[in-house]
Amino acid sequence: MGQDNRDKKVRRVVIAGGGTAGWMVAAGLSKTLGKLLDIKLIESDEIGTVGVGEATIPTLMNFHHLLDINEQEFMAATQATFKLGISFENWRDLKQDYIHSFGLTGTDHWTAGFQHFWMKGRERGLAGDYGDYCLELKAAQANKFAHLPRNGMNYAYHLDASAYARYLRKFSEGYGVQRIEGKIVEVKQHADGGDIRSIRLDSGTEIEGDLFIDCTGFRGMLIGQTMGVEYDDWSHWLYCDSAVAVQTASTGPAVPLTRSIARESGWQWRIPLQSRVGNGLVFSSRYMDDEQAIACLTANIEGEPLMKPRVIKFKPGQRRQVWKGNCVAIGLASGFLEPIESTSIHLIQRGIIRLMQMFPSDGICQSDVDEYNKQANTEIEHIRDFIILHYHVTNRQDTPFWRDCRSMAIPASLQHRIDLFRETGRVFRVPNELFAENSWIQVMLGQGIMPKRHHQTADLMGDEELAHFLGSISARIEKTVMQLPQHQEYVERFCRAPSQ
CATH class of the missing domain: 3.50.50.60 (FAD/NAD(P)-binding domain)
Structure with a gap:
């Protein structure tokens, strides 16, 4: 200077x-x-x-x-x-999907996160899917949305x-x-x-x-x-270095989810706006060339393309x-x-x-x-570690891209988080970190890591008390979701674009 x-x-x-x-x-x-x-x-x-x-x-x-x-x-x-989360399709394995939502799941105890009570419930045959205890996730699955009192729904935008x-x-x-x-x-x-x-x-x-x-x-x-x-x-951790993007006409109601669909050498996004859909394929040029990427994306879009596919390179x-x-x-x-x-x-x-x-x-x-x-x-x-997690922890072995992602060396900071969750079910948020505990839990469970044990606090609840605790959370969420309007209907009422 x-x-x-x-x-x-x-x-x-x-x-x-x-x-x-x-x-x-x-x-x-x-x-x-x-x-x-x-x-x-x-x-x-x-x-x-x-x-x-x-x-x-x-x-x-x-x-x-x-x-x-x-x-x-x-x-x-x-x-x-509106956007309530991301639907990850084919990431854990082909035909296996999960949602990373923006909400909190269940109710934590000061000694242990909700996931420990859920794991105990699964062991005893008393619990549903982890996502059954998250309002935003259940609303997204039902294609519903509304603003709730006291900021009761966490959301973002497309x-x-x-x-x-x-x-x-x-x-x-x-x-x-x-x-x-x-x-x-x-x-x-x-x-x-x-x-x-x-x-x-x-x-x-x-x-x-x-x-x-x-x-x-x-x-x-x-x-x-x-x-x-x-x-x-x-790029030794993040293999994807290219994207091809195209916009298409809408073919149905907009859903409150970004779709992320894993493909053979990367993944496809589908983002619904009011009058069109944003589509793209993020891929690795080491495993797929531009022409193959355009062909892959074009074969998997819905609706009439509104532009020519455009390739973007990044490092x-x-x-x-x-x-x-x-x-x-x-x-x-x-x-x-x-x-x-x-x-x-x-x-x-x-x-x-x-x-x-x-x-x-x-x-x-x-x-x-x-x-x-x-x-x-x-x-x-x-954020880098969180993204690497999606690629590295997978059961997919059907293409060279996924096999290499599974076997690559990862940062020690990420390896520690994976080991900690796998051994103990625990997740600790680093100060000022973007992704909170529930994001890590949703993705680690979604990608196939099931912890070996839960916190002993969960053992203090008998079956009846645990069933009531879990059941009351899921029942409350179900009741709220039933009362919500359809996402598309709410958008048209709340913020319809002038050209509509």
Whole structure:
């Protein structure tokens, strides 16, 4: 970092790149700090955005609360539907499915999680499926949804990512963000070769700034090409490095689930919006070429294609630093895992909130930079482990891809979690980790790990008491689900898009 910039107040923020990441950054900064900052966003109409991620997780609502975004207005503008979880089909083995839902399952005791009482119930022939004790999961299976009192239903959204960027652009411009059209042709650094001084566009315009946010996608034009931050490649754990995407016309009511269907060398997504369905195949180029992937996806879609299939290449991994000097990378420029658990928008949001918490108004402080990088690194590593779990713990041996996933070496941090759950049924959440205990339990059980023993607290309940405890939870859920409206009907009533 240049000496002359260390104590320089940050007033001019330049966001390089639009899309979901760029406009989420613009919205977050302009709403919270807009009166103190001059915010410019550089975007080229000629450069398309990836726009693959159309499924979100419940944390997006925290971001919307911060921005005071009206849910009905946002959902109508982005053709959104509700999402209660992800249906994993053929992951554990062919024709074996499970749901990773957003809800809590059962009732925990202070000494032990609900899974221990459920395991005891299974042993005694008193319990149903683990999912029978989760409201969101049962509602998703019945294709039902409603907002419940006291936030009684955990949910997220399926949305049109391009429409979301347009929505946030309008929002941000209302708080003073200036959009500048143009292609970036050069990123200029200060004379000492450290911090970024300005960005030159193809029109010849030069835009100076104090803080630069890199939202240029996989290219990482600022953080990588200019600041020289290297990228850690995680493809030895995450084999999928490509995706092919296509949109199709809706053929039936929208369901409140993202479908994730495991295929021979990857998996297919199906994401229902109000007027269309987003489809894609995430695959490994080591086991399948682009033509085979397009053929596989085309053979497994429903409804008329609304566009030609489009192939996207990516490298799973992360930047060694996401903040260096006066450059912060957010979105794909900072790293990317893959869309299996819909974490991409969440990581954008976390990057923004972290930046707002540590915003360098009075000058960039290295200890802030170090803390920001440490938190970002820890967060993505936890998500990485959770994603690897889906591939590694499987009974599938029908193709080379799945056999290799089963036999690969995995991070020690993940191996410990698997061993702990298999031996004891216990799951402990790491501080500030995205996925809570119930997510790990649902996926580990779903992928085929059944713990060898349960906590002794569950043994204190006799059969009658345990049957009543489990039965009262499932009966309460069943009663609630019966009273819920159909998801499609609720969406049409609550947030129907204007074009409908």
